[in-house]
Amino acid sequence: MDPGSTLSAIASQAGVSVSTVSKVRNGGTDVAPATRARIAALLRQHGHQVVSARGFGVVDMLIGALHGPWSEELLRGAVEAADELGVSVLVNTAADHAAYSRWLDRAAARGTSGVLSVLREPSEADLRKLARAKIPLVLIDPPREPTAGIRSVGTTNWQGGLTATRHLIELGHRQIAVISGQEGVWSSRARLEGYRVALAEAGLPADERLICHGNLSPDGAHDVTAVLLDMPDPPTAVVAGNDGQAFGVLQLLGERGLRAPRDLSVIGFDDVPIASWASPPLTTIRQPLAAMAATALRLLLSGSAEPHHIELATTLVVRQSTGPV
Amino acid sequence: MDPGSTLSAIASQAGVSVSTVSKVRNGGTDVAPATRARIAALLRQHGHQVVSARGFGVVDMLIGALHGPWSEELLRGAVEAADELGVSVLVNTAADHAAYSRWLDRAAARGTSGVLSVLREPSEADLRKLARAKIPLVLIDPPREPTAGIRSVGTTNWQGGLTATRHLIELGHRQIAVISGQEGVWSSRARLEGYRVALAEAGLPADERLICHGNLSPDGAHDVTAVLLDMPDPPTAVVAGNDGQAFGVLQLLGERGLRAPRDLSVIGFDDVPIASWASPPLTTIRQPLAAMAATALRLLLSGSAEPHHIELATTLVVRQSTGPV
Numbered sequence A, B: 001m002d003p004g005s006t007l008s009a010i011a012s013q014a015g016v017s018v019s020t021v022s023k024v025r026n027g028g029t030d031v032a033p034a035t036r037a038r039i040a041a042l043l044r045q046h047g048h049q050v051v052s053a054r055g056f057g058v059v060d061m062l063i064g065a066l067h068g069p070w071s072e073e074l075l076r077g078a079v080e081a082a083d084e085l086g087v088s089v090l091v092n093t094a095a096d097h098a099a100y101s102r103w104l105d106r107a108a109a110r111g112t113s114g115v116l117s118v119l120r121e122p123s124e125a126d127l128r129k130l131a132r133a134k135i136p137l138v139l140i141d142p143p144r145e146p147t148a149g150i151r152s153v154g155t156t157n158w159q160g161g162l163t164a165t166r167h168l169i170e171l172g173h174r175q176i177a178v179i180s181g182q183e184g185v186w187s188s189r190a191r192l193e194g195y196r197v198a199l200a201e202a203g204l205p206a207d208e209r210l211i212c213h214g215n216l217s218p219d220g221a222h223d224v225t226a227v228l229l230d231m232p233d234p235p236t237a238v239v240a241g242n243d244g245q246a247f248g249v250l251q252l253l254g255e256r257g258l259r260a261p262r263d264l265s266v267i268g269f270d271d272v273p274i275a276s277w278a279s280p281p282l283t284t285i286r287q288p289l290a291a292m293a294a295t296a297l298r299l300l301l302s303g304s305a306e307p308h309h310i311e312l313a314t315t316l317v318v319r320q321s322t323g324p325v
Helices: A003-014 A018-025 A033-045 A069-085 A097-110 A124-132 A157-170 A186-201 A218-229 A243-255 A273-277 A289-302 B003-014 B018-025 B033-045 B071-085 B097-110 B124-132 B157-170 B186-201 B218-229 B243-255 B273-277 B289-302
Strands: A058-063 A088-093 A115-118 A137-140 A151-155 A176-180 A211-213 A237-239 A265-270 A283-286 A309-312 A315-317 B058-063 B088-093 B115-118 B137-140 B151-155 B176-180 B211-213 B237-239 B265-270 B283-286 B309-312 B315-317
Touching (some): A003 A018, A003 A033, A018 A033, A058 A069, A058 A097, A058 A289, A069 A088, A069 A115, A069 A289, A069 B071, A069 B088, A069 B097, A088 B071, A097 A124, A097 B033, A097 B071, A115 A289, A151 A157, A151 A289, A157 A176, A157 A186, A157 A237, A157 A265, A157 A283, A157 A315, A176 A186, A176 A218, A218 A243, A243 A265, A243 A273, A243 B273, A273 B273, B003 B018, B018 B033, B058 B071, B058 B097, B058 B289, B071 B088, B071 B115, B071 B289, B137 B289, B151 B157, B157 B237, B157 B283, B157 B315, B176 B218, B211 B218, B243 B265
Parallel strands (some): A058 A088, A115 A137, A137 A151, A151 A309, A176 A211, A176 A237, A237 A265, A265 A283, B058 B088, B058 B115, B115 B137, B151 B309, B176 B211, B237 B265
Antiparallel strands (some): A088 B088, B283 B315
């Protein structure tokens, strides 16, 4: 069979035009990923070589640091959504600028349908390079204020901080501390502002001594909690900046022979898979990490510039680390 | 410039022969990944299309379920090793046979340098399909007894069980319980046998009432611990089957107003990144997950059938959940 007639046979088998088959064979980019994968498989079955170009069905996921129990949830969401769309997910880390450049050069050379960037915002130079290589980009959980220039997917951090604090107020708490992440991190700031609003709507004064900052890990929260408990009028509840911080609060309690929620109510943020491993299991604000990654992947492949920012809803997950005052 | 002279220019720039450049351009498989990536990038810079074939620099990582804090460590190890070798890691999940087949068809269609299979052993039919598609395979943490037929990388589970139990014996414990994973899981069985040997070498009798089984999650261990503590002569220490089980032991202690190590010493297995988040931080047996994945990746790309099984060493990490009897 001559090549031309094989192409028409494949076209009719795949239910597409011969020109679409030809496009896929030559590495053209304007064929939907799932269709492309189906046609490419048929082409290869018939002995054709298929050019690997942009859009050959691989999406790059670039994670700032693969270290933290929530990255696996994001990855799971991206992999499951990619499976449905017939594309595959390449995972990369980029702890520093050199690693980012190395990834970018490699991705440009082999081709990619786009990049999901987690916890890392490309520099202006990186953005120019991405644009030159025509590599689409969607940020997940952008570290700074979202802008119209870069598409991004996050969660309702502000409302989450509000919900967490309201939950404690409804339990009768009036002395509520908050441990926030580093100042300047967009999600941490939004959560903190939600805390302030919940106090205000309940007519409670904001006591600046109860507003603390620490890195988003157990260690920082552990030390901050010691300071809070040594106050003459210590708080009865704490809103942690994330689940890692909540684990640190529980560690300090354990060291002092205290226990949540009897001695201090603690609420986390994220609902990482191991939030239920805590002693006691953590009450927390769930951000739908897997769904965020899936949404980002679909946005990436949609080719649309709008909407430029999507926030998926947070939900309160009540376990056992919070209770009545 | 005609195509032939571009190829020689690229060959001299890359320091390889023209036939190597031509091989990469045509999707040949016998060029080292890093060299291939360099040549492919030059070819594309000069406007050549490079055929995507087996060995275009992508390795598939197939994870049974992306759910559990240790999968991220394996992934990190694979991604870092891949970065050094100039290849990329595609992540896939295969919770069931249908998902596995879907992945296999797609991988065969687009090409892959090989597959790292985590916590999932392909069926005989899968193995035949892999062999037909000439896709190399390395298992990580094989669920059953390693055989010469499939290359695999694991850790010294038997010695780890021995080391964990010796640590408790050295602290003066004589009544030591063990919570093992499901019977029939290779790594769980090896850890349990290590426990038995440690008791025997210390001249301690094995009390079958202290040998328990549960799934490798907090829940199972939580319930087993309640039974152990209700014995007339309860154990003073527990060897958990993994860190998840150790978290479950700590949860039960907390519910009863007890605390490790004062009331019960607990040692885990794995040293997942969040082992230090426990209250108190977990003493555990570290399996070098990232190094295991990196070793598996190098073995996969080496093309060698030997060695067919590698075990990387476990180490004791002493934190605060174990103490003198």
